Structure formats: C-alpha cells, structure tokens
Amino acid sequence: MAVTIDPQRAAVLFADRLATQTDAADVHAALAGGKPGFVLIDARNSAAWAQGHIPGALHLPHAEIPARAADLLDLAVPVVTYCWGPGCNGATRAALALSLLGYAAREMIGGIEYWAREGFALRRADGDVAVPADPLVTLAPQSPGSAAPLAPSADTRPAVPAGPACGC
Numbered sequence: 001m002a003v004t005i006d007p008q009r010a011a012v013l014f015a016d017r018l019a020t021q022t023d024a025a026d027v028h029a030a031l032a033g034g035k036p037g038f039v040l041i042d043a044r045n046s047a048a049w050a051q052g053h054i055p056g057a058l059h060l061p062h063a064e065i066p067a068r069a070a071d072l073l074d075l076a077v078p079v080v081t082y083c084w085g086p087g088c089n090g091a092t093r094a095a096l097a098l099s100l101l102g103y104a105a106r107e108m109i110g111g112i113e114y115w116a117r118e119g120f121a122l123r124r125a126d127g128d129v130a131v132p133a134d135p136l137v138t139l140a141p142q143s144p145g146s147a148a149p150l151a152p153s154a155d156t157r158p159a160v161p162a163g164p165a166c167g168c
Contacts (some may be wrong), residue, residue, distance in 0.1 A: 019106075020095070020105075020106055020107060021106060021107050021108075021109050022080055022106050022107070022108055022109070023108065023109050023110060023114070024108060024110050024114045024115040024117075024118050024120065025118060027040065027054075027080060027082075027108050027115075028115070028118070028120050031054075031055075031056050036056075037077075037078065038077065038078040038079055038080045038106075039058055039073060039077055039078075039079045039080070040054060040056055040057040040058065040079075040080050040082070040108075041057065041058050041059075041060045041079050041080065041081045041082070041094060041098075042054065042057040042058065042059050042060070042082060042083075042112075043060065043061060043062040043065075043081050043082065043083045043090045043091055043093070043094035044059075044061065044083055044084060044090060044112075045061050046059070046061070048084065050124070050125065051124070052112070052116075052122035052123065052124050052129060053112065053122065053123055054082065054112065054115055054120070054122070054123070055121060055122075055123040055128060057082070057123075058072065058073075060072060060094070062081075062083075062090050062091075062093045062094035062097060065094060065097040065098060065101070066097060066101070069097075069098060069101055069103070070101070073098075073103060075102055075103060078103070078104040078105070078106065079095075079098055079103050079104070079105050079106070080105075080106045080107070080108050081094035081095045081098065081105060081106070081107050081108065082107070082108040082111045082112055082115070083111045083112070084111050084112060084113060085110060085111040085112065085113030085114065086109065086110055086111065086113065086114070088111060090111075091107045091108060091111060092107055094107075095107045116131045116134075117133065117134035117136070118133055118134075119131055119132055119133030119134070
C-alpha cells in the first residue's frame with residue numbers, strides 16, 4: 001500500500017506536535033537546570049500521586065482543573081502535563097482543559113511510565129526513589145569490539161505500581 005503525504009502538510013503537523021508536546025528527557029533537563037520556565041502538573045488521581053510522582057510536580061487531577069487552576073497557576077507561566085503513560089490520555093485531557101482556560105499547555109508524552117523508564121527518580125511520602133533506567137529505552141554500554149548490544153538477564157527495576165487503573 002502506497003501512502004502519499006504532502007510534505008508541507010506533514011511539516012505543519014510535526015511542528016504542531018513539537019509545539020504541544022515534550023518528553024521526559026527534556027522535562028528532566030529543564031527541571032535539573034533549576035528554572036524550567038513551566039509548572040509541571042501531575043494529572044493523575046490521589047492514589048496514583050501517592051504511589052510516586054515526579055519531584056517538583058504539582059498535583060492537579062485533570063477533573064479538578066476547571067475548579068482549581070486559577071487558584072494554583074499563573075496564566076503567564078506555561079504548564080506541562082503528565083499522566084500515567086502512553087496508553088492513557090489524562091495528560092491530553094489536562095492540557096486541553098488548561099488550554100481552554102487560557103494557559104499555554106504542553107503534554108509530556110510517555111508520562112510517568114517513561115520518566116521511570118529513563119531512570120529518573122520518583123518522589124514518594126518516604127522520600128525519593130532512584131529508578132534504574134530500563135534497558136529497552138536506553139543504550140547499554142558495549143565493550144570494545146562487541147557487535148551485539150548487551151542485554152540484561154532480568155529486569156531489576158523496582159516496580160512502579162499501576163493499581164487497577166492508570167489513575168486518571
């Protein structure tokens with residue numbers, strides 16, 4: 001099956017996606033710099049938040065945005081939303097709700113799932129939890145002359161509990 005796409009249409013689509021999305025690595029780098037220029041919003045429910053969230057995030061479940069956003073956020077400061085992961089649209093719902101209220105919003109694609117997979121720490125009530133990077137999303141170092149990537153024998157990362165649902 002041949003697929004034809006107009007390159008100019010594609011360029012507009014991709015530019016729009018880059019303007020409205022970001023990823024865990026870019027969010028982590030911005031937060032690590034100390035002045036990210038945005039507020040990071042965890043759009044999941046309270047149970048999911050308690051299981052672990054991104055350090056520095058503000059907990060604002062997407063269903064509560066219309067009632068609480070004005071009290072918590074400055075319209076002049078952009079926001080980045082996240083939820084559980086790529087199989088969940090809670091971050092998209094949150095970004096839409098915030099956009100409709102006049103906030104410059106972006107969605108962190110991959111959600112907290114890919115935050116953890118990249119090896120970034122999660123914050124819990126008892127402190128930050130270091131999460132080793134998932135070898136499926138990072139390149140393992142290779143010994144000189146090795147042609148094949150090194151593969152772990154087992155996934156030793158601590159489980160990030162999902163509960164019965166994604167927590168949106």
